[in-house]
Amino acid sequence: MATSADATISVRIMVDEQKNRVICAEAGNDFVDALFSFLTLPMGTIIRLLRDLRQQSTLPAADLGCLSNLYRSVETLGSDHLWTDGCKVMLLRPRNPCENYCSLLKVNVDDTKPKYFICPEEYCLGKLSYYANGRCSCGKTTNRELSIDCGSSAGSRDGVFLWGPTAYIVHDDLKVTTRTPAAMLKLLSDLGITNINCIRERVLNVGLKKILILLERSLLSKTPLTDVFLTNERKLRVPPEDYQFVPCNILEVELLVWEILYLFILDISY
Numbered sequence: 001m002a003t004s005a006d007a008t009i010s011v012r013i014m015v016d017e018q019k020n021r022v023i024c025a026e027a028g029n030d031f032v033d034a035l036f037s038f039l040t041l042p043m044g045t046i047i048r049l050l051r052d053l054r055q056q057s058t059l060p061a062a063d064l065g066c067l068s069n070l071y072r073s074v075e076t077l078g079s080d081h082l083w084t085d086g087c088k089v090m091l092l093r094p095r096n097p098c099e100n101y102c103s104l105l106k107v108n109v110d111d112t113k114p115k116y117f118i119c120p121e122e123y124c125l126g127k128l129s130y131y132a133n134g135r136c137s138c139g140k141t142t143n144r145e146l147s148i149d150c151g152s153s154a155g156s157r158d159g160v161f162l163w164g165p166t167a168y169i170v171h172d173d174l175k176v177t178t179r180t181p182a183a184m185l186k187l188l189s190d191l192g193i194t195n196i197n198c199i200r201e202r203v204l205n206v207g208l209k210k211i212l213i214l215l216e217r218s219l220l221s222k223t224p225l226t227d228v229f230l231t232n233e234r235k236l237r238v239p240p241e242d243y244q245f246v247p248c249n250i251l252e253v254e255l256l257v258w259e260i261l262y263l264f265i266l267d268i269s270y
Contacts, residue, residue, distance in 0.1 A: 007106050008205040009034065013229055016191070018198035022225040024187055025170040029159035030106040032168045032176055034211050036161050037102050037109065038218065042094035045110060046215065047071045053212050064219060084141070086134040095130045104160045107211050117142040172225045174218055204229060 009030045014023040025031070041049075047067055063069075074091045082088055093112060102108050119126040119136040120143060126136035134142040158165055167179040169187065177183045193199070204210075210228060217224035 005208050008207045009107055011204045011206050013202050013204060013225070015200045015202060015230065016193060016198055017200050018195070020226070020230060021223065022172050022229055023191060023193070023199065024172065025225055025229075026179060027168055027170060028165070029162045031206065032170065033105055033160045033162055034107050034109070035170065035174060035176070035214070037098075037105055038215055040096050040098040040102060041110060041215075042096060043067060044071065044092055044094045045096065045112065046219075048092065049109060049111070049212060050216050053209070053216075057209070084133050084135050086129070086131040086142070089131050089133075101160055107206075107208055109208065109212050109215060116146045118144050118146050120144045170225065172223045174224060202229075 009027070011031050012026040014026070015021070016023050047064060048071070050064070051068075051071075071092065074088060077088070079085055079088065095112065095114070096102060096110055099110065099112065099114050102110055103114075115130070115132070117129045117132050117134065118124075119138060119140050121136075121138060121140060124136060124138050124140070126138055126142070128146070129136075129142040132143055132145070136142050169177050169179045169183055171177075171187065213228050214224055217227045221227050
């Protein structure tokens with residue numbers, strides 16, 4: 001599973017055009033794995049990634065509350081107030097404990113390059129460090145980079161955190177469930193959708209920028225899918241180059257709903 005800034009993931013969304021909202025997204029392991037990887041990211045990495053995203057595009061600035069102030073405070077703090085220069089790197093670019101697995105994601109938002117450092121003394125038994133210029137137990141600086149091959153068995157599975165070729169439903173609030181007739185019916189019922197003529201289906205190619213903006217909206221909004229994917233209906237400015245909309249014929253939606261009802265009745269009968 002190659003990681004590339006140009007990689008995209010195909011996602012199918014159902015849109016309630018009457019209320020301008022995303023009902024849900026139907027996706028496989030690649031997309032849901034990318035969403036689940038948000039839980040592995042250190043807070044310092046999240047702040048850095050979202051700030052870099054805003055600086056490299058025309059997107060409006062969005063601070064993560066007072067945490068952004070903490071990040072800027074560490075940036076401007078002089079080295080004479082820290083134990084080592086490595087302490088600043090540790091706070092501003094913290095390492096992901098699951099970085100070995102996240103490197104196998106089709107779209108990996110964390111751009112941190114895994115590096116390892118040890119004491120320059122050949123016979124020193126000090127511990128391995130994730131950061132350069134740390135303090136070894138012998139008192140010297142850990143500035144010798146060590147080459148380590150951290151392979152993972154995750155690449156042999158059909159997914160990274162997930163296993164097996166399963167279809168998932170991602171709700172507008174990022175709740176994730178397996179795609180079953182009962183789950184689809186409950187979702188439509190919970191949203192109060194009774195008129196299927198207002199439902200449209202769209203296929204999107206989601207890239208790195210969209211995943212990063214989803215990360216941001218997941219921290220700031222209760223409707224991140226709607227905020228990110230319905231760019232024309234909402235005023236959030238999102239670059240359109242990562243996706244394309246493919247409207248679905250209403251007959252296909254009707255057939256889908258009837259298929260769900262039929263399968264649901266079969267489940268009850270058995």
